[in-house]
Amino acid sequence: MNTIHDYEIERFTVEFKKNTISIDISSEQRQKQIVFQEVFCYKFYEEMPYSIISDLEERPIEDFFKENKELLNQTKNYAWPIMYDSIQELVNKIKDADVHYQVLSSSYGMNGWVLAKRVEIIDLN
Template sequence: MFNHFFEHQLKGSIILDIYESDIPKFIKENSELLRQHESYGWPVMYDSIDEMEQILIEGGYKYIILMSSYGLNGWVLAKNFEIITRKIE
């Protein structure tokens, strides 16, 4: 995992969906959040949004979105991800 952001992490959240999208969509959907954290070098050091987009694309990062029943909605930036399912007994 490279970086992540989750809103309202609550115990007992049920993950409903995990899906991958592209970096341009990441930039568009999180533009305000990125502007707020620009001076902190988050999620990566960059001088402009275009530069950050280029860094993420050239680095092969994926935008992985999590949706849950309540709380825990957010995203992960990573090069790879794997969903492992387990039967709870």
């Protein structure tokens, strides 16, 4: 994937009707945009100015369930990320959706993850 290490996050936009998330990032010389398409769900933490990206990594979908077990249990009764009766039902729906688990890590600031069908890094220069 196109390198984005040490890029600063300038802004992110969630477009619910288009089902996309765009993250505008920059270095001293380059402008790029990370675009997640056909988003199933996402969670960002520590959203703050001057966030610096370490990596955007695709992990196996099974890791999503292991790494977010507590979150999924806490939010089940709030119909997040969707309505489901059992974790196995949620697992099946996410696997049927054919999404990828993308994990955004930072050396400072915003981090999190996105379940989406596609991710693209666009060079804006």
